[in-house]
Amino acid sequence: MMADDSTVSDVLIVGAGPAGSHLAYLLAQQGLQVTIIDKQAFPRAKVCGGGLSRKAMDLLGFELGAAMHQPIGGAILTYGNRGAVLKEMQPMAACTVVRSEFDQMLLERACAKGVRFCPETAFVDAAESADGISVTTSRGILRSRLLLAADGAASAVRNRLFGKDLVAYVPALEAMVWPEEGALERFGQRALFDFDGMPHGYGWIFPKRDHFNVGVYSPFGGTALRQHLDRFTAAYASLQRPHKVEYQGYIIPLANRRRLFQRGRVWLLGDAAGLAEALFGEGIYFALKTATLAARAIAADGLRGDSMAYSRLLQRELLPELRAANWMAQLVYRFPKLAFSHLVLNQRINQDFAGLISGEMGYRDCLRKTLLGFPRWLMPSTAPDAARIDSC
Numbered sequence: 001m002m003a004d005d006s007t008v009s010d011v012l013i014v015g016a017g018p019a020g021s022h023l024a025y026l027l028a029q030q031g032l033q034v035t036i037i038d039k040q041a042f043p044r045a046k047v048c049g050g051g052l053s054r055k056a057m058d059l060l061g062f063e064l065g066a067a068m069h070q071p072i073g074g075a076i077l078t079y080g081n082r083g084a085v086l087k088e089m090q091p092m093a094a095c096t097v098v099r100s101e102f103d104q105m106l107l108e109r110a111c112a113k114g115v116r117f118c119p120e121t122a123f124v125d126a127a128e129s130a131d132g133i134s135v136t137t138s139r140g141i142l143r144s145r146l147l148l149a150a151d152g153a154a155s156a157v158r159n160r161l162f163g164k165d166l167v168a169y170v171p172a173l174e175a176m177v178w179p180e181e182g183a184l185e186r187f188g189q190r191a192l193f194d195f196d197g198m199p200h201g202y203g204w205i206f207p208k209r210d211h212f213n214v215g216v217y218s219p220f221g222g223t224a225l226r227q228h229l230d231r232f233t234a235a236y237a238s239l240q241r242p243h244k245v246e247y248q249g250y251i252i253p254l255a256n257r258r259r260l261f262q263r264g265r266v267w268l269l270g271d272a273a274g275l276a277e278a279l280f281g282e283g284i285y286f287a288l289k290t291a292t293l294a295a296r297a298i299a300a301d302g303l304r305g306d307s308m309a310y311s312r313l314l315q316r317e318l319l320p321e322l323r324a325a326n327w328m329a330q331l332v333y334r335f336p337k338l339a340f341s342h343l344v345l346n347q348r349i350n351q352d353f354a355g356l357i358s359g360e361m362g363y364r365d366c367l368r369k370t371l372l373g374f375p376r377w378l379m380p381s382t383a384p385d386a387a388r389i390d391s392c
């Protein structure tokens with residue numbers, strides 16, 4: 001590729017994850033000239049549970065086809081696998097994907113619209129001029145009118161141009177487990193959430209076509225994640241005697257400390273902006289949502305360096321939901337045992353929680369309803385409507 005490319009794109013996107021590729025697709029649809037760079041060659045692996053909520057699928061608006069590993073029609077809710085209940089979530093509230101395949105599909109979809117992709121090209125620095133921005137990459141200089149940073153939780157663009165302390169994040173650890181014969185079939189189309197899987201957090205088991213993705217996360221952060229993950233996996237028969245296990249960890253960005261999402265011609269999206277949610281650690285939907293809001297802002301205001309339309313849309317349509325998600329996380333994980341017996345097993349409340357995943361319920365509404373029900377859910381809990389099932 002280029003040493004000093006004289007082509008000026010309308011938009012240069014850094015990072016070909018869900019935020020970057022979806023944005024590239026939407027902007028190409030608007031007829032803009034879009035270049036997207038990624039420091040890695042594609043397809044590339046990405047640390048992620050690969051749980052894709054129905055609201056994320058709806059936002060994408062197309063059939064995932066072979067990229068869908070399992071439709072998820074039920075949630076197994078448990079506290080340390082000492083008895084569990086099955087919450088039916090019909091129609092499909094989520095599905096599982098493997099990120100290398102899912103991200104490749106989104107990138108191909110953008111390229112089919114005319115987006116230029118430069119793999120193995122890392123962002124290094126950027127300098128603005130009156131009518132554009134000049135971006136130094138590991139392979140030379142690229143010019144554009146706007147620089148849209150979708151380069152993930154450890155964003156180099158953010159660190160270089162907005163400062164290193166803008167985003168607060170927590171670690172999460174996962175294992176890919178290729179189990180013994182029959183374990184995946186026994187699990188079926190269910191995702192498991194164990195509220196004793198990690199102190200002040202949860203553990204998950206997501207089934208894929210040929211393996212489980214198993215992980216632990218707490219919005220309060222925490223240490224010794226490997227010990228928690230080992231304790232969590234030891235509680236499940238389905239995870240014993242595996243053929244192969246691979247561990248990987250990364251960070252989930254839960255807050256943008258200064259609510260700063262754009263500076264001149266540079267905008268931050270998805271994880272780079274610090275916009276994952278705290279209750280489940282879900283980030284893909286919010287990455288896609290920032291892409292749709294950035295595309296709307298550009299459709300409204302064009303490629304002006306002084307437009308604040310993107311920040312306004314975030315303030316109006318996304319941040320209040322993420323704040324409510326944060327409150328929900330405080331409510332659930334501060335006293336997890338109490339929350340499990342009185343909130344998670346409460347049929348009305350877990351119906352709302354399922355609605356958060358499918359998109360039928362917003363976080364603000366869910367928080368309001370949960371708080372209004374406070375006197376009722378403090379009373380001794382009645383039997384849940386969900387079916388009790390054997391431990392897994």
Ligand SMILES: Cc1cc2nc3c(=O)[nH]c(=O)nc-3n(C[C@H](O)[C@H](O)[C@H](O)COP(=O)(O)OP(=O)(O)OC[C@H]3O[C@@H](n4cnc5c(N)ncnc54)[C@H](O)[C@@H]3O)c2cc1C
Nearest residue numbers: 015017018019039049050051122123151152270271283284
């Ligand atoms: C253990 C774990 C489990 C998770 N599980 C789930 C889950 O089940 N469901 C869910 O919704 N979310 C989950 N998340 C969160 C989710 O992975 C992220 O929120 C999501 O990937 C954010 O998408 P993005 O497009 O903003 O960034 P990313 O997907 O991180 O993409 C960023 C891209 O930028 C590229 N890049 C980075 N630096 C540079 C650079 N300097 N120059 C050029 N390119 C660069 C990277 O190579 C990458 O391709 C999980 C996170 C973790 C850590």
